[in-house]
Amino acid sequence: MSSRVGMARYAARAAAGVARRLRGGSGTVIAGHVLEALAPGAVEALTTGRDVTLVTGTNGKTSITALTVAALGDEHLASNPDGANTRAGIAGALATGGDGAVVLETDEGWLPWAVAQTRPARVVLSNLSRDQLSRHHEVRALAVSWRAALAGVPLVIANADDPAVVWPALAARRQVWVAAGARWTADAATCPACGRACRRGPTGWGCTSCDLRRPRPHWWLEGNDLCGEDTRIPLRLDLPGRFNLGNAALALAAVDATGGVQLHDAARRLADVHAVAGRYQRVRFRGHDLRMMLAKNPAGWLELLDLMAPDRCPVVLVFNADGVDGRDPSWLYDVSFAPLRGRTVVVQGRRATDLMVRLELDDVEARLVRGSIADAVWVLPAGRVDVVGNYTAFQTALKEVRRG
Numbered sequence: 001m002s003s004r005v006g007m008a009r010y011a012a013r014a015a016a017g018v019a020r021r022l023r024g025g026s027g028t029v030i031a032g033h034v035l036e037a038l039a040p041g042a043v044e045a046l047t048t049g050r051d052v053t054l055v056t057g058t059n060g061k062t063s064i065t066a067l068t069v070a071a072l073g074d075e076h077l078a079s080n081p082d083g084a085n086t087r088a089g090i091a092g093a094l095a096t097g098g099d100g101a102v103v104l105e106t107d108e109g110w111l112p113w114a115v116a117q118t119r120p121a122r123v124v125l126s127n128l129s130r131d132q133l134s135r136h137h138e139v140r141a142l143a144v145s146w147r148a149a150l151a152g153v154p155l156v157i158a159n160a161d162d163p164a165v166v167w168p169a170l171a172a173r174r175q176v177w178v179a180a181g182a183r184w185t186a187d188a189a190t191c192p193a194c195g196r197a198c199r200r201g202p203t204g205w206g207c208t209s210c211d212l213r214r215p216r217p218h219w220w221l222e223g224n225d226l227c228g229e230d231t232r233i234p235l236r237l238d239l240p241g242r243f244n245l246g247n248a249a250l251a252l253a254a255v256d257a258t259g260g261v262q263l264h265d266a267a268r269r270l271a272d273v274h275a276v277a278g279r280y281q282r283v284r285f286r287g288h289d290l291r292m293m294l295a296k297n298p299a300g301w302l303e304l305l306d307l308m309a310p311d312r313c314p315v316v317l318v319f320n321a322d323g324v325d326g327r328d329p330s331w332l333y334d335v336s337f338a339p340l341r342g343r344t345v346v347v348q349g350r351r352a353t354d355l356m357v358r359l360e361l362d363d364v365e366a367r368l369v370r371g372s373i374a375d376a377v378w379v380l381p382a383g384r385v386d387v388v389g390n391y392t393a394f395q396t397a398l399k400e401v402r403r404g
């Protein structure tokens with residue numbers, strides 16, 4: 001490391017410390033800005049010679065990153081567990097993290113930059129679906145940019161169940177395929193390679209025109225077990241839902257590819273992940289037991305509605321359309337909210353009326369309660385409550401309930 005990068009890193013860490021004291025949060029993004037301002041090219045310098053794993057995809061990347069970090073069990077690694085996944089967040093994670101392995105959640109749009117700067121040993125791809133309609137509006141455009149970025153990458157660990165991931169993954173030098181699942185399929189109706197129809201059947205998917213089809217997975221799930229050619233590893237996660245088993249499968253496949261970790265030990269460490277950047281966190285708040293959950297796009301809502309289905313406890317839905325939420329909430333109409341019928345549903349948030357209309361069309365009775373989470377739970381009987389927010393709504397709700 002040059003003395004200039006070393007000095008910049010020192011200053012970045014100091015800035016992160018000041019930011020943490022003044023504003024709370026991790027200070028990672030400020031650290032990243034300071035690092036890059038004082039030493040342009042520091043990201044490349046700080047990743048040279050290190051074992052780098054990048055994790056990207058529309059859904060699950062924060063969880064996969066957290067699970068990979070836990071599974072590796074390396075206390076000196078550098079990562080961005082707070083989900084700061086654009087350029088400044090990545091630079092900040094390198095400035096403030098340890099000097100061991102590097103595991104970085106990477107925003108879908110920043111993947112080409114991150115690959116060029118960090119020259120990763122491996123890239124993990126979860127899925128690609130519509131998200132932030134006013135920004136990542138075109139799934140295929142992202143797939144095209146990924147395909148160009150991944151050319152020359154030594155290894156990709158990719159979800160075999162999503163055509164929009166498989167096609168760019170094929171550009172890498174080697175692939176490990178994981179049957180991580182795909183509940184949301186509306187963005188995979190056309191082939192990313194040729195644009196013709198893509199068909200799904202019970203055993204997989206395939207293009208009706210070209211030869212793109214679901215690759216044979218190296219890793220798959222049977223119940224709660226992760227299975228490979230000669231391997232069966234029981235997964236005991238504290239994180240809920242089928243989709244988190246898929247996230248764990250991708251994480252363990254990535255850890256297996258590092259070659260230095262005993263996989264059964266790695267799998268045991270996954271149980272130590274109880275929440276991911278506040279998601280799935282259980283909080284006692286005003287006489288209620290809250291479970292905090294984030295659903296920011298159609299694929300995410302679909303998974304969470306599945307997850308909540310067996311439960312009949314009241315639900316608070318908080319919905320905004322600010323900043324990173326994307327200004328266009330029309331995707332609400334891509335998801336069926338019918339699984340919430342018959343449950344006690346409270347709605348709030350700055351775009352609460354959009355969600356009220358959507359729920360009414362699905363015959364879900366809901367009550368609009370303006371104000372904060374405290375106002376929402378005040379109208380509910382004591383006991384368990386699921387709180388689901390999209391991005392900015394979730395952050396605000398989390399801050400409120402953590403304050404108590």
Ligand SMILES: [Zn+2]
Pocket residue numbers: 191192193194195196207208209210211212
């Ligand atoms: Zn095709």
